[in-house]
Every structure is written in structure tokens, then in C-alpha cells.
Amino acid sequence: MPVELKVLGYAALLQFVQFMVMAIPVNLQLGVAYTGGNRDEQRQAEGVPGRLKRALDNHFEGLILFTIAVVVVLLGEASSSLTERCAWAYFWARVVYVPAYASGIFLVRSLIWSVGFIATAIMLISALT
Numbered sequence: 001m002p003v004e005l006k007v008l009g010y011a012a013l014l015q016f017v018q019f020m021v022m023a024i025p026v027n028l029q030l031g032v033a034y035t036g037g038n039r040d041e042q043r044q045a046e047g048v049p050g051r052l053k054r055a056l057d058n059h060f061e062g063l064i065l066f067t068i069a070v071v072v073v074l075l076g077e078a079s080s081s082l083t084e085r086c087a088w089a090y091f092w093a094r095v096v097y098v099p100a101y102a103s104g105i106f107l108v109r110s111l112i113w114s115v116g117f118i119a120t121a122i123m124l125i126s127a128l129t
């Protein structure tokens with residue numbers, strides 16, 4: 001299995017874990033009656049649970065671009081040591097991003113996010129050139 005595809009699988013599993021880590025504190029904060037209901041009333045989690053929810057939303061957004069990059073690299077037969085390293089950089093940036101975001105460390109989460117974003121862009125550029 002190509003490294004980029006394997007890392008995409010790991011990133012998807014990470015998203016499952018991230019969802020579970022987020023769901024428990026959000027349910028505790030908002031209450032099962034709200035989270036299990038129709039949610040007509042708009043309420044948002046705050047503090048760490050809210051940051052975990054926003055980090056999960058961010059991973060959904062980033063995973064779309066990363067998936068596109070992996071597909072372009074693999075279908076374009078452009079896999080290289082560079083695209084493999086970029087795939088791992090994306091994954092590890094996502095792993096570190098969640099605790100950085102949850103802890104609310106100023107600017108650090110943005111720098112970590114940038115690593116994954118730039119790695120994804122490099123994968124695409126590498127495959128298209």
C-alpha cells in the first residue's frame with residue numbers, strides 16, 4: 001500500500017478518535033437532552049469542549065484537502081519521498097494540533113495547523129509539476 005494512502009487511513013482513524021474525545025465533554029457540558037434532541041435551539045460548547053469541537057471541525061476541513069492531495073499524487077503516479085514525508089507531516093501536525101488547540105496556547109495551534117496545510121499544498125504542487 002502506498003505510504004500516502006496508509007497515512008490517509010491513519011488520518012481517518014485519528015478523526016474517529018478525535019470525535020470520541022470531543023463527544024464526551026461536549027455531551028457532559030450541553031447535556032444529553034440537548035445533544036440527543038433535535039437541536040432547534042442553537043447552543044455551543046464553551047471552553048475546552050468547545051475548542052475540541054472546533055478542532056474536529058477543522059480536521060474535517062483539512063482532511064478534504066489532504067484526501068484530494070493523496071488522490072492526485074496516487075492517480076497521477078507522482079508518489080515520491082517528498083510526498084511521503086509531506087503526508088506524515090500532515091498526520092503528525094493533526095495529532096499535535098488537537099491538544100494545542102484544546103489547551104488554547106496562543107499562536108502555537110496556528111503554526112501547527114500551517115505545517116499540515118503547507119505539507120498538503122506541497123503534495124499537490126509536487127504531483128502537478
